Amino acid sequence: MKPKKITPKAYAYGFHKEEQSVYKAQKGLNAAIIDEISNRKKEPLWMKQFRLKSFALYQKKQMPSWGPDLSGIDFANIYYYLKPTGGTVSKWKNLPKSILDTYERIGVPEAEKKFLSGVSAQYESEVVYKSIQKSLSKKGVVFLSMDDGLRKRPDIVKEYFGTVVPPGDNKFSALNSAVWSGGSFLYVPKNVKVDLPLQAYFRINAQNMGQFERTLIVADEGSFVHYVEGCTAPIYSTDSLHAAVVEILVKKGARVRYTTVQNWSTNVFNLVTKRAKVEEEGVMEWVDGNLGSKCTMKYPSVILTGRKARGEVLSIAYAGRGQIQDAGAKMIHMAPDTTSRIISKSICKDGGRTSYRGLVRIIPTATHASSHVQCDALILDGKSRSDTYPYMDIQSDDASIAHEAAVSKISDEQLFYLTSRGIPEEEAVSMVVNGFIEPIVKELPLEYAVELNRLIELQMEGSVG
């Protein structure tokens, strides 16, 4: 049986709408633009100073000397701030038609009705739609855009902003700290469990756009929340930049799950800093799916500061033609009896390149710590490449550490077994790939698991023939 060659389907979210804005900064970045962003947002003086100090750091910081080639980013050719509407609305019908149409095509309003506690939708630089179930608001859950969070809960924002990811952490965290706009502010009070996920949706529409959202989540003692983010962009011939910062504080006994389904178009540089600080008996779980973008550098981190704190990263990366997925995780054990687990699965095909880059650090005070790292790679053809860079720095003498790595292709036996049962070869490849990523997909809410499987199947189309 000769399999039929199928042309890969186009990126489903590559459409774009006519650009609309109530304000658009000029291309490039200088202190005057930062001043203008801060003035337009009517920010307190401390935030303006924070931005300007961060800008000075950004100018001093060098580009990373390791990892993928980022020389293609033309920082002078990027719009750093674009305000698409007059403000945030809480009803979809109040959005401009073109923006509403975008989100309807992506399916966000429908998802909100079916299975979400709240939704935040960011278009270019600003959050244009925000909603949360009334029952959660009554319990004290605060879910706002970061800009509104700064206005309405300055006490919490000032206490925690920039404490988990300081501006000087790296060049892109400094850039984000200087020009951040949008993102989510989420506060979950003590012992409140948010049963259904909260979702943030990020969309870049304009060409040469930079999106720099900033998210701060504070989960107070004994609380639970699941936050999901998704992202898409149109396909342009020029590159866009997404450099977000996510800071999460998990207080004593709290649990936060942060799920990302990243599906940027293949002209987006996705350079994100995500980090959580976990107190005693707290649990932080990052579930990270990286399917899109031209180049992703993302290493969700957990700093385990309290006794019996736990961190987990489950990560899937797919790299097709021209894509680089440089993903991984960091676990810093600073307290006794802390545990961590990293499971990373990557698939590369058509010359794509995936890398796992991870760090487990256990300092001497972290007695009886334990960590398990597993990174598996599936390489689907001879043009693609997968690398693993695990780094472990164990300074405690009673830690239990395990690391496993595997690289393989789809075996002929697997394909023979499936095709001999009448399954077309292309479908068989998809089945094996979905089985490979199943340990991570099963951790997603059902709707996202279905979506991720569907995306992987779309990417696999044309893999045979």
Added chain:
Amino acid sequence: MRLQNIEFIHIHEDQRYSDTLPEGEEKTYVFLVAPKQSLRAEISVSLEGRNAKAQLLGIIIPQRNIEVHLSTTQLHKSPDSVSVCLLRSLVLNDSLVSYQGNIFIGKRSQGSDAFQHHDSMLLSGHARVQTRPILEILHHAVSCKHGVSMHPIPDDVLWYAKTRLLHQKQIERIYVDGFIRKITDMIPDSHIRDLVYNQCRNITKTL
């Protein structure tokens, strides 16, 4: 000692060992590294022919406060070749075990399968282990895995045994015995199996 398809290599000083396997040959290499002085050793097996299979089984027990630097190389030069390297280190006092595990899969080695695992048990707060897996894979149609673990005797094991009135030293001996047996039980030749096991027991008795 060399029997058909199995070779025992006792390393107690600086040493380089290499071997090649032609088409279809299967061989097990058993090495015991239990020196009383610091050493550097290299073990290399080259799978030159199609369907060649190598199994490397190793135990490292530094007997004093010394440094042991060991490297193994699994060199796949031909299609459908298989190599497995399982290594266990028992580290006490101020000893250091530094292990580098190389797997090289060449351009014409489609269908090859390589596995490497290094388990370490640390019986002292000053014992150190370094593991550096280095994998260079030049063909995509292969399977390659490596793993590393390091741990002391788990607290729950200690607690369980102590509640059964065993002393710390007794518990250590039982646990160490089981740790070593995981390797020795895989040795296909009974004579070499008993030889390696008894040597390990004699060493661990005095530690």
